[in-house]
Amino acid sequence: MNREQWAVSLYGGLEARSKLQRMMNDAFEGLADSAGQGPWRLAERGDAIVCKLDISAGQREFCEKVGMVLAEFVLSVKEPQALERFMQRRLGTRDPKEIKTGMREAIVLMNGELPDAECGGTETASGEGRRRRLVRIAAKLGDYLWRNGALHLDGFMRFRMREHADELKEAAETAVEEMLMDRQYQEFMRLLQSMVKGQETGLPAIHVLHGGGQGPTLLDEKMRPLQDEPVTEPVLQAASDQQDRESLLVTRLLAASPRRLYIHTDEPDAQVVRTLMGIFGERAAICDHPMPR
Known part of the structure; x- marks a missing residue:
């Protein structure tokens, strides 16, 4: 199967496409031209990032590598965006601190992570859950790109990655439930403190x-x-x-x-x-x- 052009599209405007373009070009640094430009270019029209290469062998390996980059983009960009929207809706707040707390808790649940003591307990080291999701998503994306030559990332996530969407929703729901319980606990504590002060x-x-x-x-x-x-x-x-x-x-x-x-x-x-x-x-x-x- 000879394909000389591959295209990846996504929603999110120029900033999102430019970020993904940089990530893909960084992964294929060895294919940069004499001007230092990577093989992936923003299409003049539409929302695609296009790569044209004249290779007769290694196309599947090329697509698998692209799949790994796309999977990393999903985990580092798309997942946080989805979690932020979910937290705003379920917590009924736009408080950045509270939303980020919920997002972090959901990601910890999915990744199987523990707080990193060297970072003061605020950062986490990648867990097995993240590696598992990365490999699983990369395999699906790379295979689809190899077979079809073009891929719309958001459409693929919506219609062909239901398992991932369900996992994300379950972790987010659990994080929200824990946060709401903590809210109730803190409110109860404030009530008891006021009782003690008034006694x-x-x-x-x-x-x-x-x-x-x-x-x-x-x-x-x-x-x-x-x-x-x-x-x-x-x-x-x-x-x-x-x-x-x-x-x-x-x-x-x-x-x-x-x-x-x-x-x-x-x-x-x-x-x-x-x-x-x-x-x-x-x-x-x-x-x-x-x-x-």
Whole structure:
């Protein structure tokens, strides 16, 4: 199959086409002419990027390489654009920070990435999910270009890459659900903080013994088990669900309204500890050395 011309089209205006043209020419740097111009040129009319080459062999390999470049363009340009539109619609906001957070979470879910500690937890290293998508998309695009000689990238994505679209939507939905839950949690925290600020203080101090694989234990300022509500302690210890135990603990402490709250724990980063510190603010302190039970 001899093809002397290949064409790739896409929506997005001159800026998007120019970016893709540069990416494809960078991949075929060895085919630049004496003026340093790569083989891919913007068509004088329409939205195509055209390459004319007189090669009788290696055409499939050429198209496979083009497919890899197009796949990288899909992952680095088209995916973020689709995610940004999705986040704006589902989150009901145009706040750039919130939208970027949702986009980043969705991409992390798809890529199987973890925050890069060297970048302060804000950047991610490529995960297996991204490599898998890159190879899969590149194979489809390269094969289609080899067989047809011309490809419209946006049309191909819409009608021939449903699996990719579904994967993108699923990750975006999951990220949005987590963000909405976090919104609710933050609103709930603000409500509890306002309650604490508006309350008169009750007990001088309460000590919370947390960790060690057991339910929390509450002690008064003289390090005695709280006696004013004897049913609370057995309920806290017996609750089978950790979330139930934490809810009961927060409820109990809000009712007691201690002037000072001391948290003795070997798990200072535990969710319940962070919650108590957030609710009671300056009233609360974490003790470095957990007390023995």
